[in-house]
Amino acid sequence: MKKKFVAGVSVVVLAASMFGFAHVFAGGNGQDSGGETQKEMKNAPKIETVEKVMEKEIEKSTKPALLELVDGIEEETTTKMVYGDTYEREVEVTFNDEGEKIAKVEGAPSVNIDEYKKKYKESxxxxxxxxxxxxxxxxxxxxxxxxxxxxxxTSYDEGFNYYLKVQEFYESWNDASINITGESESLQNDFRNIGHMKAIINHNQFSRTSHLGRQGQAKEDVERSDQWKETPEEMRQAYEYMKQIVHDLDVAFNHDGEGETYGVTYTLNGDKASKVESLFNGK
Incomplete structure (x- = not known):
């Protein structure tokens, strides 16, 4: 087979794909202390260790991007894979004696694309x-x-119910061990919105109890629940949106998108999905 160089073919490997979607679901109370920061810096891994971990994660995240890059190539060639905006590596595409496509990224082991494609589809x-x-x-x-x-x-405090429901949801999500890195951008956006609603609920539970403990000590202090502030409307709305997103995604995955929906997901092209984002962004 004739070998040629294909110019300008590239694929971006998102940094988010290296680390999954923990950041999507992150939701703190908005309180950072200098002592905690110094402690984290002191216990932080050495730069060399971080670089080695990054290399391993880059290699792991390369395979889906590599499949996308070379899937349509039908002859031996050389192309380039781009990471972010600056880092790139050369990719050599060959075929073995069985006619299977092999891709070799500079500095990384060869990948049998045909075998990986089967595994990828199954996953x-x-x-x-x-x-x-x-x-x-x-x-x-x-x-x-x-x-x-x-x-x-808590005598069935409304906001605490929302707070506990969110914790239960994420415990179930962690137990399910589902990696959505390779899923559609629409679904990833929906999960981001779920994470935003979690952040709002957690923050409000912190805020309505912060007068009893500035570091969030009273968030689950049920013995002093009679001193908690009233459940704010923002917390109520965030929970409602989260509940609606879950409902609509159930319709999407289990009913082929057929049925009554709230229109709050990107997965089903909901006309209210942007309103969910607006609650988090304060618009």
């Missing part, structure tokens, strides 16, 4: 099945009032 299928099960369970969970012992001790 995507597994992810879809896991997501279907997860959203079916969560949609049912959000439609019920949880019988939390802690909640009872």
């Amino acid at each position: 995507i299928k597994n992810v879809k099945e896991k997501l279907s099960k997860f959203f079916a369970e969560q949609s049912e969970s959000f439609s019920e009032l949880a019988d939390y012992s802690k909640w009872k001790q």
Whole structure:
């Protein structure tokens, strides 16, 4: 086969794909202390260690991008893979004796693209099945009032129910061990919005109890729940949006998008998805 150089073919590997979507779901109380920062800096890994970890994560995240880059190539060639805006590596595409496509990224092991493509499709299928099960369970969970012992001790405080529901949702998500890195941008945006609603709920639970403990000590202090501030409308709206997103994603994954929806997901091209973002952005 004739070998040639293909100019200008590149693919961007997003930094987010290296580390999953922990940042999507992150939601703090907005309080940072200098002591904590210094402690984190003191315990931070050495730069050399970070660089080695980065190299491993880059190699791991390369395969899906590599498949996208060379999937349509039908003859031996050389191209380039671009990481971010500045870092690039040469990619050599060859074929073995069985006619299988092999891609060799500079500085990394060769990848049998045909074999990886089969595994990749199977993994995507597994992810879809896991997501279907997860959203079916969560949609049912959000439609019920949880019988939390802690909640009872607050005389069924409205905001605390929202707070506990969010914690339960993320515990279930962590237990499900679902990696959505390779899923559609629309779904990733929906998960980002879920993360934003979590952040709002967590922040409001902190705010309505901060007069009892400036570092969030009273967020779950049910014995002083009678001193908590009233549940703010923003907290109520964030929970409602989160509940609606879960419902709509259940419709998307388990009912082929057919059925009543709230129109709050990008996955189903909902006309209210941007309103969810607006709540977080304060617009």
